[in-house]
Amino acid sequence: MRIYKAKDYNDLSRKAANILSAQIIMKPDAVLGLATGSSPIGIYKQLIEWYQKGDLDFSETTAVNLDEYVGLKKDDPNSYAFFMKTNLFDHINIDRNKTFIPDGMENDAERECVRYNGIIKACGGIDMQLLGIGCNGHIGFNEPGTSFDKETHLVTLSQNTIDANARFFDSISVVPKHAYSMGIKSIMQARRIVLVASGENKANALYESICGPITPQVPASILQLHNNVTVVADSDALSEILKHHEIGSGGHLI
Numbered sequence: 247m248r249i250y251k252a253k254d255y256n257d258l259s260r261k262a263a264n265i266l267s268a269q270i271i272m273k274p275d276a277v278l279g280l281a282t283g284s285s286p287i288g289i290y291k292q293l294i295e296w297y298q299k300g301d302l303d304f305s306e307t308t309a310v311n312l313d314e315y316v317g318l319k320k321d322d323p324n325s326y327a328f329f330m331k332t333n334l335f336d337h338i339n340i341d342r343n344k345t346f347i348p349d350g351m352e353n354d355a356e357r358e359c360v361r362y363n364g365i366i367k368a369c370g371g372i373d374m375q376l377l378g379i380g381c382n383g384h385i386g387f388n389e390p391g392t393s394f395d396k397e398t399h400l401v402t403l404s405q406n407t408i409d410a411n412a413r414f415f416d417s418i419s420v421v422p423k424h425a426y427s428m429g430i431k432s433i434m435q436a437r438r439i440v441l442v443a444s445g446e447n448k449a450n451a452l453y454e455s456i457c458g459p460i461t462p463q464v465p466a467s468i469l470q471l472h473n474n475v476t477v478v479a480d481s482d483a484l485s486e487i488l489k490h491h492e493i494g495s496g497g498h499l500i
């Protein structure tokens with residue numbers, strides 16, 4: 247695992263966007279696993295800028311998103327489909343037929359999960375998976391306690407996640423209680439993983455995920471077992487880790 251310390255959120259966004267753009271340049275038909283939340287917004291802005299300058303071409307790229315709230319329509323401003331459209335897809339030349347997000351309006355969970363797992367397989371697997379991290383160590387919507395061997399599944403969101411995500415909604419009572427999420431097994435099958443974290447509220451989760459025991463209680467801790475993970479985090483998010491370790495110039499913990 248390599249860990250890059252970013253000066254601030256802008257630096258984090260540029261560093262992570264560089265990694266994603268390298269993937270796209272080296273493999274134009276790459277399958278990117280994409281994430282939502284506040285953390286990747288700066289990365290998407292940077293990718294859009296480079297696309298507009300003519301430095302990036304998404305025409306052959308496929309995007310497979312991590313998760314979606316159950317019960318929100320694609321055009322609901324709080325749906326992850328809407329997030330991806332407004333924060334990235336509307337501004338780049340990706341073929342919309344090659345962008346995939348679980349369908350939050352499908353009531354038959356088993357059917358939707360089988361369909362989504364089929365999409366990931368049909369794409370040939372994910373070349374590079376972008377991840378944020380929840381304050382409780384979740385990745386995608388894999389909440390603490392979720393078994394590591396799940397592919398796409400229906401999740402009951404924890405109160406911690408509902409509280410954390412309430413800031414995007416008019417009131418906490420309208421935050422969905424369920425989501426479809428790629429499982430840990432799906433995430434671990436990605437060839438490369440890039441996890442980004444910003445802010446002090448992520449410091450404990452990041453410390454436990456990287457330096458603590460590997461346990462379903464801290465879903466992101468499984469990433470210690472993946473052979474190609476890059477973490478890009480700002481000093482606030484790294485603060486707990488930096489109390490115990492230094493990070494060398496190669497991005498390794500010392």
Ligand code: GLP
Nearest residue numbers: 282283284285378379380386387
């Ligand atoms: C949500 C998403 C996660 C994301 C997490 C952190 O729960 N499902 O994929 O990583 O929030 O979000 P943020 O980046 O806004 O802190």
